[in-house]
Amino acid sequence: MRIPKSRAARAITAAVAVTLIATGCSSERDSDNKSDGEKDTFVFAGAGDPGSLDPALASDGETFRVTRQAFEALLEHESGGSELVGGLAEKWSSNDKGTVWTFDLRKGVKFHDGEAFNAAAVCANYDHWFNWTGTYQSSAVSYYWQTIMGGFAKNEDKETPEANYKSCTAKDENTAVIEVKKPSANLPGGFSLNALAIHSPKAIEAYKKQDASAKGDAITYPEYSQKAGTVAGTGPYKITKWNKGNKEVSLERFDDYWGDKAKVKNLVFRTIDTEEGRRQALQAGDIDGYDLVAPADVKTLEDQGYVVPTRGVFNLFYVGMSQQANPALKKKEVRQAIAHSIDRENLVKTQLPEGGKVADQFMPDTVEGYSKDVKQYPYDTAEAKKLLKKAGQEKLKVDFCYPTEVTRPYMPAPQDLFELMKDDLEKSGITVTPKAMKWAPDYLDATESGSCDLHMLGWTGDFNDGFNFIGTWFAGYDKQWGFKDKKVFDAVNAGSKLGDHDERVAAYTKANEVIMDYLPGVPVSSSPPAIAFAKNVNPPNVSPLTQEVFSEASFK
Amino acid sequence: MLRLVVRRLLQLIPTLLGLSVLLFLWLDRLPGGPASAILGEKATEAEVIRINRALGLDQPVYVQYWRFLKRIAELDLGTSTQTGQPVWDEFVLRFPATVELALLGILIAVAVGIPLGYLAARHRGGWLDVTAVSGSLVGICIPVFFLALILKQIFAVELGIFPSYGRQDTGIDATSVTGFAVLDGVLTGEIDAAWDALMHLILPSVALASIPLAVIVRMTRASVLEVQDEDYVRTAEAKGLKRSVVRGRHVLRNAMLPVVTAVGLLTGSLLSGAVLTESVFSFGGIGSFLRTAIDGRDYPVLVGFIMFIALVYVLINLLVDVAYSLIDPRVRVY
């Protein structure tokens, strides 16, 4: 029973004219689905609608949050961690070069539609993706396939990357072998992506009948990805309904799940686009949990008795510099001065959610390849001034771009972070011109094309491989940074071609040291996006990769 | 009457065509494209180019417009770049939500505003008048989003009387017939669903109603004050008619004329308000969807939705004109 309600209802009876309706409703709502005891629906709020029920067509966290509950990949991350563990494959191995991957599949796994899981099913999926044509080849649709496996059997656009995928063979009922042409840092991590989760072969056949595109100049998602019913995976929940008008996806416990069955029968994901909206919904008792908690609310919610577990960190927030936009930044001293100017400690202490850390390289310390010996640039305004003077840039002027109306997992309140950094930079005598932009497309376009002197961005890792971080930025010339430095590029690429895990990690560690010596930008922090649950919830293990499995959640 | 309607409907065609040209010219001015909105910070330049090409956005604007006209001729509004779904489907999905919201908002504004304005005028200078007038002045001056936020904090979070967001509770398994949640509940006999949907509507529509309510109160008041002094009201009094007849037939009916026109014009501002309230209450209507469409450069949605809004706006005002001519014989067109 939620006490404030009835008390409030009584209190208001005297005053407000709407009470007649109001009290009637409040009692009804209380008795409805919120009474404890046999609470069998868990409602979790995200910040945006999912785009598709087929994770293979998605590239965003809101979609994966939903599909992850219903689909499983060959590999998974350990619950609450970033270590790779077996998923639908119990064991996996590769040849020395890292081009032939063998998976020993889990036995007795059933798809939601009753089909049996086996090696043929795995290959049906991989071949289906590889043979995509038409609109499916657009990177807006098949982003992750292209990132991990390159292009398709027949590329229709010359800009599409060359295929790295070679074949998938069902060696026997429970052994699948996937071959790629060249070793890649994205493997085996890529096998864990939900975008490459395994669907029922029957569903795959149904998918094939639907074209993604109806007309020539539009990307239309196929119907099966927009309506529950066709998609079928192996996860602990099956998707039963997507009510778009009400912004909710409903899932139901899959009773034939091979592992630990879901503890709560129904799972519902809803969309509440604002931070305050999600917080208020939790406080009003309308939802049982939500993601992307504003840092300011964490302590408050904790104090009010809500469950606010802290995630591990797996992202990186940085201040990027474009040497093309502002040639003054070509001088190392200037870049160093900027690094010394920013009081990163303060940002972490006052703005970022609990569990945040100051970053000293372009990789969080949870990723293999993190180096303990990188050059440090502590907050030191005097040093910054000195460096600027040395570079002859005492009157440095920079444009500093920042996005508005957006919260990213690594960057909860961009404008606040910006204003603090602006103040810091100005203390060192740097003149900062603020350039606020809408996140998409303005800001992303601007940072992408390197037209901001300084900007702030970040990255959330997809899996635990250093190249997924540093390779994203420093594997070659990128307009965002606008520099060419062979030493940096070589160091970063050194690891990616190595098949051996340990050698690769060593190469990444070295690369981090090279990068931080060159200092293309300032890594600022790694901080976990906060997640909150109602008071009566035993939350699932929270994951640094934000890959929570809600079958672990239950009510107290 | 019929001729008026037909003529006005015919006028719609050039208006909509003109609007679509304006829209295309405007969209052409918008910087960036949908690609980076789709891909986020993971986009690379090559991918952006590929997506723009796939969407035909590399073509000059007149080519795009020509394609648009051809599509329209086939009654195809295109596909949203945000959701990958046909614009028409998106519209059908979201339009009812906004209509419900706006209708209830206007209903509240009218149902409260007209009696309040009338009473204020009757008791001019009394406490009710002073309260109503000052209340309506303040009502206009509170930013809608702030009012919505405060309402939500008090009635949803602190008191828990109303739900804090969305259109329906998760526990409600409502059947969708028309897309209008309240109406659906009534149609299918799922009264609890209808009730639940209504509860979800109340806070956002109250917030939305604030400005129209204030306008209607003041307008009714001024209008009643004016009509009260009209000669024909004196005539009615001289006839010794019952007070209720004098007030109803002779005062209110005439006083309603300007109010009816105002209600028509208010629909435009209602949609603006809907952008804000829908966003505060995560209410899946066209207002908030359009806003994200602007941010995401979802050209087909922008063109399609705005044309529909214009259409609805014109139709509502036509309806108002018809209603007006029904109340006021002097403007009747025969």
Place this chain on the structure above:
Amino acid sequence: MSLLTVDELTVTFGGRGRKESRAVDGVSFEVDQGQVVGLVGESGCGKSVTSLALMGLLPDKGVTVGGRAEFDGTDLFTMNPSARRDLRGSKMAMIFQDPLSSLNPVVPIGVQVTEILERHRGMKGEAARKEAAHLLDRVGIPDPTRRLKEYPHQLSGGMRQRALIAMAVACAPSLLIADEPTTALDVTIQAQILELLKELVDQEGTALLMITHDLGVVAGICDQVNVLYAGKAVESAGRRELFAHPTHPYTHGLLGSIPRLDAPRGESLKPIRGSINDRVAWADGCAFAPRCDRYEMGCLTGTPQLAEPRAAGHQVRCVNPVLDDAKAEEVPA
């Protein structure tokens, strides 16, 4: 016994911080059954306010009505409001100046006529409609059944006034107050309307209180005439007496302002100087003094009282009345 006795009627506007102004300042007159009494004066003299006060149509707030008005044996001003409402439209009715604005533009004529029948004569539906058509017919509106469905803007000016008259006489009132009923009409129509009124009064024995600024109207219809100036009666007499011997300089002036065909050529009109705004407060003297040719110092020593300097029943409020009959008017037939 007279039907209506008005005794020292005063109407004061204002109060509550605003400057008070007295629109009617002690007016007394009587109307007998079947008699036609005129209240004459320029606009602003208080004649319309008098009629509204009698009907009880002055606003509730900001107006004080004093004195007594006895209608058919009951005091109008102490009556309870609902009884007075019953009286209005049935026993006493009123016709207004501007027929267009006095009719509700958005209600069909028929409804505006039937509503009074429903209210006072308990008629309903078809019967009421029939009676309404009959009434319209009686006031000379052709094709009455069609007119019932029409709206005021579809009727001509004269027709509208006829409709208003139809409403006023619907319940055969014993007193009809007509406030400038012809002012807004064309001259030809004016005569028709006057004729109609006269006819109704003659046939039904209804008393008529005719409020007008037009002495021509008075001459044509009234038995008894009261001339008002700045809220007070300045002269009161029978029609013949008044036109034969206008004694108050104001009445004299009014008559002198009317162009006459039989006046010698070259003789100019003698308009009254100034306007009703140029006045002295009655308490200080004669309000008309600033505009008066016969103004004397004596005019400014307190309120002049009504007297009968010429004939019994011919009351005049003047210190220096016109007593020579040099300019006596011919009595209209």
Place this chain on the structure above:
Amino acid sequence: MSVATKSEKIQRLAELTATKETGTGASLWREAFRRLKRSKMAIIGAIIISLFVVLAIVGPYIAPHAATAQAWRGEVFPNRGEFVGPRGENWFGLDHLGRDMFSRMLIGARQTLLVGIIATMIGLVTGFLIGGISGAAATLGGDAGKRIDSVIMRFIDMLLAMPSLLLAVSIAAIMGQSLTTVMIAVGVVQIPVFARLLRGSMLAQGGADYVLAAKSLGVRKRRIVVSQIIPNSLSPVIVQATLSLATAIIEAAALSYLGLGNPDPAIPEWGVMLTQAQRFFDNAPLMALYPAVGIIITALGFTLFGEAMREALDPKLRG
């Protein structure tokens, strides 16, 4: 009968008539001003407006601290929900970045007023031109003029059909974020309002007797429009301009809420402050209330004055 001289008589009359009102020829505006002075609404409105204007002028000079000075940075922990409320040193407390709220409110007054005034000016001037052309064409341009008028009005109708806030959002999308953008976006939204108002008013005046008289006397059309019709059509436009100041301030706040506000922290504008502060509403409600109340009261001031002016100028509403 007294034997007084003529001059005595006149003297006495003059004394007695002197007390009553004279001068019926007061102009509409003088008359309106007289009524304004009597209106409580107008007085309250005027007081609020003048206080606000004074604040806007002197605010930045008397503010104890700079708008951007994060002087108490270490004392505020937004990530822990720890804020600093009003205290001796900081009358209104600190904001989420350790800046003095009182100073920011003072400095923000000017920005808020500027946004309101400039936005309204943009709407007024443009709307005035469009409405003026349309009205002039319709009243005096004959058939061709009527056609021009109807084309312009269709265009205005289209603008009106588009929800104003979305129009503003899209303008902001085209122009990028800046204070100028906010002003233009809010101003553009007002254009159709002013255009329609002036046109309507001009049409009403166009049929007036004095215009017919001027026409029949052969006065040149341009002269009639400029020296007769427009001056006589102004009063509703001026009233609307006052009311629009309020709307502009509120709309600017709404734009901020949608993330399109002025981006420069050195220019604290109340709408932006409100938007930023409402994130912390649960922890530090005062932070949001100051700018919110500021906006509401200011808007109220303009609305009260505008409404009072409307009443004073409109003989029908008088009383």
